[in-house]
Amino acid sequence: MRSLPLLLSLCLLSACGPADDSPLVVYGLEVTPPRPGMNMSAGYFEIHNNTGDAVRITRAESPQFEAVELHETTTVDGVSRMRPVDALVIAPGTTLKLERGGKHLMLMRPVEASLETVELRLYSGDTLLLSVNTQVASD
Numbered sequence: 001m002r003s004l005p006l007l008l009s010l011c012l013l014s015a016c017g018p019a020d021d022s023p024l025v026v027y028g029l030e031v032t033p034p035r036p037g038m039n040m041s042a043g044y045f046e047i048h049n050n051t052g053d054a055v056r057i058t059r060a061e062s063p064q065f066e067a068v069e070l071h072e073t074t075t076v077d078g079v080s081r082m083r084p085v086d087a088l089v090i091a092p093g094t095t096l097k098l099e100r101g102g103k104h105l106m107l108m109r110p111v112e113a114s115l116e117t118v119e120l121r122l123y124s125g126d127t128l129l130l131s132v133n134t135q136v137a138s139d
């Protein structure tokens with residue numbers, strides 16, 4: 001895969017929609033509040049790839065969490081479990097959906113006692129693809 005141009009854009013929720021022609025557009029971003037006793041949140045969004053190349057998100061980070069993992073939930077014999085995945089791949093011109101019961105971001109160990117706004121940074125290798133902010137959803 002040829003290297004992506006540096007795509008750095010700040011996308012506020014209200015400013016983003018499927019019609020946006022930025023190279024990568026995130027919409028429907030939602031971060032759940034940490035579950036009591038669980039110390040982790042989930043991140044869901046849809047991401048649209050407006051470029052002619054596949055985009056591989058290989059890691060994510062957030063200043064508000066010690067670690068962020070790329071996860072996928074699968075159900076085998078009626079038992080659902082999560083496992084880490086190496087990358088989230090968005091084919092050219094398509095939208096990848098992160099949702100409950102499917103692919104998602106796992107945000108582990110918040111560094112602040114109360115979370116209000118969360119920033120998510122999505123990377124392909126060392127290249128920052130996108131940085132997005134959202135309010136933490138209320139339960």
Ligand SMILES: [Cu+2]
Nearest residue numbers: 071082105106
């Ligand atoms: Cu998970």
